[in-house]
Amino acid sequence: MSSLPELFERTRAEGRAALIGYLPAGFPTVDGAIDAMVAMVEGGVDAIEVGLPYSDPLLDGPTIQAAVDRALQTGATTSDVLDTVRAVAQTGVPTLVMSYWNPIERFGVDRFAHALAEAGGSGVITADITPEEAGDWLTASEREGLARVFLVAPSSTNDRIALTTAAASGFVYAAAVMGVTGARDQVAPAARELVERTRAQTSLPICVGLGVSSGGQAAEIAQFADGVIVGSAFVRALLDAESTEAGIEGVRALAAELRVGVGAPGGT
Amino acid sequence: MSIDSPSQQTSVDGYDADSTGHWGRFGGRFVPEALVAALDELTAAFEQARTDPDFIATLAHLQRTYTGRPSPVTDAARLAEHAGGARILLKREDLNHTGSHKINNVLGQALLTQRMGKTRVIAETGAGQHGVATATACALLGLECTVYMGAEDTRRQALNVARMELLGAEVVAVETGSQTLKDAINDAMRDWVTTVDRTHYILGTVTGPHPFPTMVRDFQRVIGDEARQQVLDLTGALPDAVVACVGGGSNAMGIFTAFLGDVGVRLYGFEAGGDGVETGRHAARMAGGSPGVLHGTRTYVMQDEMGQTVASHSISAGLDYPGVGPQHAWLHETGRATYAPVTDAEAMAAFELVCRTEGIIPAIESAHAVAGALQVGRDLGPDAVVLVNLSGRGDKDVATAASWFGISAGEGGA
Numbered sequence: 001m002s003s004l005p006e007l008f009e010r011t012r013a014e015g016r017a018a019l020i021g022y023l024p025a026g027f028p029t030v031d032g033a034i035d036a037m038v039a040m041v042e043g044g045v046d047a048i049e050v051g052l053p054y055s056d057p058l059l060d061g062p063t064i065q066a067a068v069d070r071a072l073q074t075g076a077t078t079s080d081v082l083d084t085v086r087a088v089a090q091t092g093v094p095t096l097v098m099s100y101w102n103p104i105e106r107f108g109v110d111r112f113a114h115a116l117a118e119a120g121g122s123g124v125i126t127a128d129i130t131p132e133e134a135g136d137w138l139t140a141s142e143r144e145g146l147a148r149v150f151l152v153a154p155s156s157t158n159d160r161i162a163l164t165t166a167a168a169s170g171f172v173y174a175a176a177v178m179g180v181t182g183a184r185d186q187v188a189p190a191a192r193e194l195v196e197r198t199r200a201q202t203s204l205p206i207c208v209g210l211g212v213s214s215g216g217q218a219a220e221i222a223q224f225a226d227g228v229i230v231g232s233a234f235v236r237a238l239l240d241a242e243s244t245e246a247g248i249e250g251v252r253a254l255a256a257e258l259r260v261g262v263g264a265p266g267g268t
Numbered sequence: 269m270s271i272d273s274p275s276q277q278t279s280v281d282g283y284d285a286d287s288t289g290h291w292g293r294f295g296g297r298f299v300p301e302a303l304v305a306a307l308d309e310l311t312a313a314f315e316q317a318r319t320d321p322d323f324i325a326t327l328a329h330l331q332r333t334y335t336g337r338p339s340p341v342t343d344a345a346r347l348a349e350h351a352g353g354a355r356i357l358l359k360r361e362d363l364n365h366t367g368s369h370k371i372n373n374v375l376g377q378a379l380l381t382q383r384m385g386k387t388r389v390i391a392e393t394g395a396g397q398h399g400v401a402t403a404t405a406c407a408l409l410g411l412e413c414t415v416y417m418g419a420e421d422t423r424r425q426a427l428n429v430a431r432m433e434l435l436g437a438e439v440v441a442v443e444t445g446s447q448t449l450k451d452a453i454n455d456a457m458r459d460w461v462t463t464v465d466r467t468h469y470i471l472g473t474v475t476g477p478h479p480f481p482t483m484v485r486d487f488q489r490v491i492g493d494e495a496r497q498q499v500l501d502l503t504g505a506l507p508d509a510v511v512a513c514v515g516g517g518s519n520a521m522g523i524f525t526a527f528l529g530d531v532g533v534r535l536y537g538f539e540a541g542g543d544g545v546e547t548g549r550h551a552a553r554m555a556g557g558s559p560g561v562l563h564g565t566r567t568y569v570m571q572d573e574m575g576q577t578v579a580s581h582s583i584s585a586g587l588d589y590p591g592v593g594p595q596h597a598w599l600h601e602t603g604r605a606t607y608a609p610v611t612d613a614e615a616m617a618a619f620e621l622v623c624r625t626e627g628i629i630p631a632i633e634s635a636h637a638v639a640g641a642l643q644v645g646r647d648l649g650p651d652a653v654v655l656v657n658l659s660g661r662g663d664k665d666v667a668t669a670a671s672w673f674g675i676s677a678g679e680g681g682a
């Protein structure tokens with residue numbers, strides 16, 4: 001299995017950006033989600049974010065909300081999320097969890113970190129905590145060797161970017177726009193400016209997410225960022241499909257298109 | 269309802285949050301990074317405003333000439349006969365313009381919005397009282413206003429939807445999740461993270477990320493500051509107990525704050541017991557919830573094993589919320605205040621009693637406080653003086669009450 005540092009070393013050597021794909025665990029079913037994530041890897045995604053379904057996802061737009069609601073209705077649990085990580089990590093790509101804070105706190109921060117590491121997970125992207133509130137998580141992630149991926153946003157001051165990147169590991173998640181998740185037609189100019197300001201503070205890889213949905217957008221971002229993160233567009237492919245099988249093929253095709261966008265060379 | 273006798277009153281070292289908004293392990297700021305800049309800006313603007321004589325004078329002027337402050341204290345002698353003879357004093361927030369305490373906070377935050385140079389306001393609302401107060405302040409100050417309200421609540425509180433629209437606000441019916449207050453807050457947060465450069469979010473209660481719990485409390489503390497003096501003037505002494513209902517907790521913090529340092533004054537917060545805590549259909553966060561993170565703060569939350577928020581239930585839309593302000597969580601944990609549930613049935617019995625004995629139709633939220641106060645009075649005995657925050661009037665609840673009591677209320681209904 002490749003680690004996050006190895007991944008970025010390789011994509012840098014290949015002169016391209018890494019492609020990171022998100023889907024929530026448990027949607028449309030636990031197994032269906034695993035199959036879709038494996039198809040993403042087969043299509044060319046370099047790292048997977050497994051979403052932990054949460055009842056109050058206030059950083060998510062309607063597409064991801066709809067998928068997460070359905071995952072919760074079918075009874076997806078935190079243990080299912082860990083099982084999903086275990087299955088996806090076996091493909092060999094770095095596999096992270098994307099979560100809101102309360103389910104992790106409820107599971108127990110130390111217990112979650114230990115279980116995630118044991119399942120072969122690489123780290124956690126935390127949507128609604130900043131380093132100031134992350135004391136327990138900083139300790140637990142350090143102990144378990146997990147990446148702590150925090151977000152920076154166009155509204156972040158340079159001081160905050162310094163504080164956030166100093167606490168982060170693995171990579172930094174740069175939110176391309178002010179807003180929630182959801183496909184958008186264009187790459188906002190704010191994204192490039194934010195990456196430049198973040199670059200000035202850290203040597204960690206910087207990946208851009210929120211709103212990216214097409215190969216063209218991925219290509220544009222790949223010119224200035226180390227990675228491109230795509231979520232809602234993959235979810236949409238599953239939501240709109242007539243069957244899970246068709247959805248999985250849609251996901252695979254989108255992964256391939258995006259992979260061309262980030263600069264195709266190299267296998268997984 | 270059952271009230272534990274207040275544990276030996278623990279002395280609390282200072283009642284304010286630390287500089288990052290924490291009361292012990294509660295409070296704080298659990299938000300996407302994108303909102304931190306706006307929260308920092310708000311904290312700074314509030315810190316400046318609270319000591320600025322111009323701001324203080326402008327707010328005081330509005331409170332006097334627009335809200336109608338100070339609100340009176342009414343000696344509820346006939347009601348008191350049902351409280352074992354204890355003296356019951358009602359702090360009449362129901363007489364404020366727009367019909368509840370919500371206007372106190374809204375005027376303060378609307379003035380802050382102007383100070384920060386923002387032109388648009390968003391708010392969440394459950395019962396509609398906070399939405400109406402926000403729409404009112406925006407009309408008064410010429411601010412654009414959007415109110416998020418759960419689709420379920422827009423049906424339950426159709427009258428308040430019409431009021432907001434008459435006042436020029438846009439009301440967005442939120443169709444996601446349980447379609448109630450918690451989902452309205454989610455959507456308001458989503459709007460805010462997208463529009464934050466020109467929009468201020470006027471949160472309606474003492475919860476959410478720092479500085480909201482502190483700021484909203486400080487805009488509401490006028491209730492207790494007035495009432496403490498009014499009770500002293502009337503009785504020559506402090507009350508034995510101060511009682512309020514607790515939804516998010518703003519009217520309760522508003523009346524408690526002036527008395528926090530008076531360790532002889534017992535503080536009681538009554539939560540919505542719904543059908544009874546044992547049924548799971550309630551909004552008693554202290555009795556039936558556990559510490560967790562919801563809507564930007566760590567507090568008592570109704571949640572399942574996985575940390576998913578569990579739907580709350582109450583006949584009163586204003587108390588129907590699965591979280592509670594973090595300072596209440598702290599007051600509960602330290603024992604400085606005592607919290608207990610009041611069921612729908614107990615609240616409605618008290619509602620009827622206030623109507624019939626005092627000629628006051630209370631908000632159903634406030635009826636929870638009255639039900640609690642009657643019990644507190646009986647427990648403390650006939651010499652006791654119990655101050656009750658009557659947080660709002662019941663006009664909005666007439667249809668609900670009519671159907672509860674089987675009275676015909678014309679069209680509309682709960």
Ligand SMILES: Cc1ncc(COP(=O)(O)O)c(C=O)c1O
Nearest residue numbers: 397515516517518519586659660
């Ligand atoms: C009259 C009245 N009282 C109380 C509440 C509960 O809110 P809080 O606990 O913040 O005072 C509401 C909320 O809508 C209300 O309208």
